[in-house]
Amino acid sequence: MGRVRAYLQERLSHGPVHLTLIDPEKSDPSEAARTARSAVELGSDAVMLGGSTGITPGRMGAVARGVKAAVPVPVIIFPEGPESLAGEADAIYFMSLLNSRDPDWVIRTQARAALAVRQLGLEPISLGYIVVAPGMRVGEVGQVDPVRRDDPATAQGYALAAELLGMSLVYLEAGSGAPEPVPPELVRAVRSVLTVPLIVGGGIRTGIDARRLLDAGAQLLVTGTVTEEEGIGPGFQEILKEVRTDRGG
Ligand code: 1GP
Numbered sequence: 001m002g003r004v005r006a007y008l009q010e011r012l013s014h015g016p017v018h019l020t021l022i023d024p025e026k027s028d029p030s031e032a033a034r035t036a037r038s039a040v041e042l043g044s045d046a047v048m049l050g051g052s053t054g055i056t057p058g059r060m061g062a063v064a065r066g067v068k069a070a071v072p073v074p075v076i077i078f079p080e081g082p083e084s085l086a087g088e089a090d091a092i093y094f095m096s097l098l099n100s101r102d103p104d105w106v107i108r109t110q111a112r113a114a115l116a117v118r119q120l121g122l123e124p125i126s127l128g129y130i131v132v133a134p135g136m137r138v139g140e141v142g143q144v145d146p147v148r149r150d151d152p153a154t155a156q157g158y159a160l161a162a163e164l165l166g167m168s169l170v171y172l173e174a175g176s177g178a179p180e181p182v183p184p185e186l187v188r189a190v191r192s193v194l195t196v197p198l199i200v201g202g203g204i205r206t207g208i209d210a211r212r213l214l215d216a217g218a219q220l221l222v223t224g225t226v227t228e229e230e231g232i233g234p235g236f237q238e239i240l241k242e243v244r245t246d247r248g249g
Contacts, residue, residue, distance in 0.1 A: 002125070004046075004074040004076060004091035008220070014248075015247035016214055017046070017219065018220070019044065019047070019221070019222045020036060020047050021049075021078065021222050022063070024055055024060050024063035027063065032066055033071075036067045036070050037071055038231075043240045043247075046073045051176060057084070057086050064077070065088045068088065075089045076089065077093070077122070079095070089122060091122060092117060092124055092125070093129075093169075094117065094125060094127065095126070095171070097131065100131075100145075101144070101145055105142050125169060127162075127167055127168065127171055128161070128170045130162075130171065131144040132149060133146040134174065136176055147186070149183050149186065155190050162196075167196065169199055169220075170199065172200050174202030176224055177202075181202060197220060200213050201222030207239055
């Protein structure tokens with residue numbers, strides 16, 4: 001097991017994990033470093049970089065370098081495609097958008113990027129990515145047939161297929177900026193069939209959102225928009241408080 005995955009496993013043995021998503025298109029290296037530092041001080045466990053189309057490897061690399069200089073936690077690329085690759089990060093989600101209609105998002109882009117991931121020395125963390133309605137921009141760009149919010153059986157099928165294919169993490173995504181997170185009932189249903197850790201993201205803005213998802217069995221929570229909108233404000237602080245509560249303080 002790679003170093004970053006081992007770190008996440010270790011953190012998960014103490015309770016839920018929080019991942020701070022920073023968009024390197026919207027934050028320059030010093031802003032990203034500032035956000036990361038405050039987030040980690042509140043208990044966030046790692047930084048994910050990604051979120052926009054149009055990123056260049058140069059920009060990704062510069063932001064990764066800035067964040068790494070600021071915080072001792074892993075920096076993980078959350079890629080859009082091969083243009084997101086930068087050797088300055090620690091790891092990359094080597095992910096498949098499982099419910100896309102377009103094979104480019106399921107496996108072809110990964111085939112084009114695999115050799116570069118190896119050559120850059122990035123730790124690949126295999127991940128099955130499942131988009132739930134509304135799906136927002138990733139749902140459109142990724143040509144997704146989103147899992148309906150009232151269809152736990154379909155979500156369970158994709159998630160378990162990911163695990164049986166050997167993926168080390170499953171990510172349920174409502175879409176960045178979604179008005180509501182993934183429904184807790186869907187999270188509960190997926191959690192009940194998985195043995196690999198479950199990441200949930202999209203639309204988590206308040207402590208109440210976080211609490212519902214944690215109670216439903218989400219093990220890793222991703223937040224991005226809440227810090228873009230209000231910085232390290234009350235919403236972010238409440239979310240981290242709920243995460244810390246389940247770690248026992
Ligand atoms: C998006 O799940 C992440 O890919 C985070 O979503 O920006 O809504 O927090 P938000």
